Amino acid sequence: MKKLRFLAPFLGLLVALSACKKSDSTTESTAENKAAGAPFRVALVLDKGGKDDKSFNASAFLGASRAQKELGIELRDVEVNDDTQVEPTLKNFAKKGYDLVIAIGFTQQEALKKAAEANPNTHFALVDSVVDLPNVASLMFKEHQGSYLAGALAAMKSKSGVIGFIGGMDIPLIRRFELGYREGAKHVKNNIKVIVNYVGVTGEAWNNPTKAKELAVSQMGQKADVIFHAAGASGAGLFDAVEERTKSKAGENFYAIGVDSNQNWVKPGFVLTSMLKRVDVAVFDTIKAAKEGKFKTGRQDFGLQNAGIDLAMDEHNKALVDDWMKTELDKLKTDIVHSKITVTDYYLIKR
Amino acid sequence: MNEFHFSFVDLLLSGLRLSTPLLFAALGGLLSERAGVANIALEGFLLVGAFSAAAVTYLSGNPWIGLSGALAAGAMIGLIFAMLTVYAKADHIVMGTALNLFVVGALPLFNKIFFGVTGSTPSLELDQRLSVWFLFFVAVALSPLIWFFLHKVPFGYHLRSSGENIEASKSLGISVKRTRLIAVILAGMVTALGGAFLSIAHGSQFSRGMSAGRGFIALAALILAGWRPIPVILTCILFGLADAAQIVLQSYPLPDGSTLPVQWIQMFPYIVTLVVLVGFVGKTEPPQAIAKND
Structure with a gap:
C-alpha cells in the first residue's frame, strides 16, 4: 500500500496528461456546424503516422477538413497508436451512429472487415486496401x-x-x-x-x-x-x-x-x-457522395486519369x-x- | 552491367555515425545497471533527449542551448525513473516499459503545445546543427571517463557496490538509494545526448518514434560488453558497422542480377550478435544486485 500511495501523484499526472490529450483532439475536431438539423457525421481513423506526418495521413485529414468546412459535416478524427485498438475504435464509431467511417491505411483492413460485417447499416470507406462487402468503399491508388x-x-x-x-x-x-x-x-x-x-x-x-x-x-x-x-x-x-x-x-x-x-x-x-x-481528393469526394446519398461501394481507383495521382509542380521546383x-x-x-x-x-x- | 562499387571508408564512416547513439545509450544503461537499476527505459530516455534537443534548439536558435536542454530533460526523466524504481520500489522492468509507453504518448502532446502539430518539430537549418563527429568523439571520450569514475573515484566504488550487494553496501554506510538516484540521473543525461545526436546532429528534427528501437540494441551491446565501459565502445561500433554493412549488402548483385531479399539482409546485425555472443564472449556476468530493491 505504501508503494501505491507513493505512485499516486505520478499516476495522477499520467491520467491528467492522457485525458488532456484526448479532450484536446475532441474539442478541436468536433465541428460546430449543427445549423441545419442533424449534421452528417463522419469519423476519420488515421493510422500510426498521425495527421501531422506531412504525408499520407496529413493528406487524408486535409480532405476531411475541407469537407468539414465546405459541406458542413461533423468530423471526428482519431489517431490509432496501437494496432489492437483499430477494431474497437471502428466498431465504436459505428455503434454511436456515425454515417460514414473512413479508415486510412492498409493496416486497418482486417479490423475494418470485421467492423463492417458487424455493422451492415453503416457506410465504411478504406484507403489503400480492398474489403469486398456491400457497405464498404475501397479507395485504391495507382x-x-x-x-x-x-x-x-x-x-x-x-x-x-x-x-x-x-x-x-x-x-x-x-x-x-x-x-x-x-x-x-x-x-x-x-x-x-x-x-x-x-x-x-x-x-x-x-x-x-x-x-x-x-x-x-x-x-x-x-x-x-x-x-x-x-x-x-x-x-x-x-x-x-x-x-x-x-x-x-x-x-x-x-x-x-x-x-x-x-x-x-x-x-x-x-x-x-x-x-x-491525392488521398485528400478521394476522402473529400467520398464524403461528398455519401452526404448527397450517392455513396458508391466497391473498389474505386484513383490514378492519372482522374488526377488522383500526379506529380507536384509549383513555385518551389519551377527552376528544377x-x-x-x-x-x-x-x-x-x-x-x-x-x-x-x-x-x-x-x-x-x-x- | 550491374557493376557494384562502394568504398570501405564510406562504409566505416557510416558505421561510426550509426553507432554513436547506441554508444551514448549503452553508457547511460551502464551507469544505471552497474548501480543496480535495470534499465529498459533507454528508448524513452533517447526520445526525451531527441525531442528536448530539437525543440530547445529551434526555439533558441542555438544547438548548444539545445544540447543543454537535452541534458536537463534527460536528468529529469532519469529522476522520474529513479523515483519510481528506487524509492517507490516498483519493478524495474515493468516501470521501464511503462515509462517508454508514457514517453511515446506524451512527446507528441508536448510537440502539439509548442509547435501546433503532433508529428515532428520544425526542421533545423544546417548551421543550427551540431557536428556528427563532435558528438561521436564525445561518446568515445566518455567511455574511459566513466571507467575512471567507476574505478578511481569514491562515488564510483559506492555505485558499483550498490549494484553488487545491497546489504554489504549499507553495512559500510553507503546510502544505496541516494547512490542509485544519482546514477540513474546521470544515465538519463548521457542517454539524452544520444537522443540529441539523432535530432540535432545526424537528423534535423524530432519526429515521433525516431529512436526506432536503438535503446534496446544499446542494451544488447551493453550486455555483450559485460557491462564494461571500454568494451562497450567496440560492441556498439560492431552493431553500427553491421547496420552499415547491411545497407551496402542490400544493393549487392547476385550472379543472376537480382539482389538478396531485404529480410535476409536485415538479419545480419542480429546474426553478428549471436555469433559474437556465443562464439567469442561466452557467459557475461551482470551486476549481482541488478533489479533488486533496497
Missing part, C-alpha cells in the same frame, strides 16, 4: 503510374546515369512504387542504373530518418544523383542528406523526390518533385524542371491514360 512518371523525370534529370529509390517498410505496396519507378526510368534511358534500399522490415521503418539518411548517403556514394523516397516520416533523412551533399560538393547537384503529399516546400531547391497521392521535361511528362501521362503505355502493377504480377 501508385505505380505516378512512380513511373517520377522515374522518368529522375532519369531525365540525372547526369550520372544512376538514380536511387528508398522504400520504408518492405511490403508489396512499396514494391509497387519501386517497380513503377524502375519502369519509368528505363523508358527514358534504357541503361540507367537504379539503386534500391529499404529502411527496414518492421513498422519502425516509417519513423527512422537517420537510417534513411545513411541509405541516401550510401546511394550518393554509388553515384546516384536523384533519389525517390516512399518511406513516410523517414524521408526527412533523405532531404537532409541531399542538401548536405550538394552544399559540401561544389558543382555537383543532388535531388530528392517526395511522396504522397506535396513535399516540394520542405527543402526548396533540393526536392525535384513529389509524387502526389525544364519545359522539355514537362512536355515529355505530359506525353507519358497521356500515353498511360490512353493505355498506350501499361505500367506493370506489382499487385497483379504477384498474385
Whole structure:
C-alpha cells in the first residue's frame, strides 16, 4: 500500500496528461456546424503516422477538413497508436451512429472487415486496401503510374546515369512504387542504373530518418544523383542528406523526390518533385457522395486519369524542371491514360 | 552491367555515425545497471533527449542551448525513473516499459503545445546543427571517463557496490538509494545526448518514434560488453558497422542480377550478435544486485 500511495501523484499526472490529450483532439475536431438539423457525421481513423506526418495521413485529414468546412459535416478524427485498438475504435464509431467511417491505411483492413460485417447499416470507406462487402468503399491508388512518371523525370534529370529509390517498410505496396519507378526510368534511358534500399522490415521503418539518411548517403556514394523516397516520416533523412551533399560538393547537384503529399516546400531547391497521392481528393469526394446519398461501394481507383495521382509542380521546383521535361511528362501521362503505355502493377504480377 | 562499387571508408564512416547513439545509450544503461537499476527505459530516455534537443534548439536558435536542454530533460526523466524504481520500489522492468509507453504518448502532446502539430518539430537549418563527429568523439571520450569514475573515484566504488550487494553496501554506510538516484540521473543525461545526436546532429528534427528501437540494441551491446565501459565502445561500433554493412549488402548483385531479399539482409546485425555472443564472449556476468530493491 505504501508503494501505491507513493505512485499516486505520478499516476495522477499520467491520467491528467492522457485525458488532456484526448479532450484536446475532441474539442478541436468536433465541428460546430449543427445549423441545419442533424449534421452528417463522419469519423476519420488515421493510422500510426498521425495527421501531422506531412504525408499520407496529413493528406487524408486535409480532405476531411475541407469537407468539414465546405459541406458542413461533423468530423471526428482519431489517431490509432496501437494496432489492437483499430477494431474497437471502428466498431465504436459505428455503434454511436456515425454515417460514414473512413479508415486510412492498409493496416486497418482486417479490423475494418470485421467492423463492417458487424455493422451492415453503416457506410465504411478504406484507403489503400480492398474489403469486398456491400457497405464498404475501397479507395485504391495507382501508385505505380505516378512512380513511373517520377522515374522518368529522375532519369531525365540525372547526369550520372544512376538514380536511387528508398522504400520504408518492405511490403508489396512499396514494391509497387519501386517497380513503377524502375519502369519509368528505363523508358527514358534504357541503361540507367537504379539503386534500391529499404529502411527496414518492421513498422519502425516509417519513423527512422537517420537510417534513411545513411541509405541516401550510401546511394550518393554509388553515384546516384536523384533519389525517390516512399518511406513516410523517414524521408526527412533523405532531404537532409541531399542538401548536405550538394552544399559540401561544389558543382555537383543532388535531388530528392517526395511522396504522397506535396513535399516540394520542405527543402526548396533540393526536392525535384513529389509524387502526389491525392488521398485528400478521394476522402473529400467520398464524403461528398455519401452526404448527397450517392455513396458508391466497391473498389474505386484513383490514378492519372482522374488526377488522383500526379506529380507536384509549383513555385518551389519551377527552376528544377525544364519545359522539355514537362512536355515529355505530359506525353507519358497521356500515353498511360490512353493505355498506350501499361505500367506493370506489382499487385497483379504477384498474385 | 550491374557493376557494384562502394568504398570501405564510406562504409566505416557510416558505421561510426550509426553507432554513436547506441554508444551514448549503452553508457547511460551502464551507469544505471552497474548501480543496480535495470534499465529498459533507454528508448524513452533517447526520445526525451531527441525531442528536448530539437525543440530547445529551434526555439533558441542555438544547438548548444539545445544540447543543454537535452541534458536537463534527460536528468529529469532519469529522476522520474529513479523515483519510481528506487524509492517507490516498483519493478524495474515493468516501470521501464511503462515509462517508454508514457514517453511515446506524451512527446507528441508536448510537440502539439509548442509547435501546433503532433508529428515532428520544425526542421533545423544546417548551421543550427551540431557536428556528427563532435558528438561521436564525445561518446568515445566518455567511455574511459566513466571507467575512471567507476574505478578511481569514491562515488564510483559506492555505485558499483550498490549494484553488487545491497546489504554489504549499507553495512559500510553507503546510502544505496541516494547512490542509485544519482546514477540513474546521470544515465538519463548521457542517454539524452544520444537522443540529441539523432535530432540535432545526424537528423534535423524530432519526429515521433525516431529512436526506432536503438535503446534496446544499446542494451544488447551493453550486455555483450559485460557491462564494461571500454568494451562497450567496440560492441556498439560492431552493431553500427553491421547496420552499415547491411545497407551496402542490400544493393549487392547476385550472379543472376537480382539482389538478396531485404529480410535476409536485415538479419545480419542480429546474426553478428549471436555469433559474437556465443562464439567469442561466452557467459557475461551482470551486476549481482541488478533489479533488486533496497
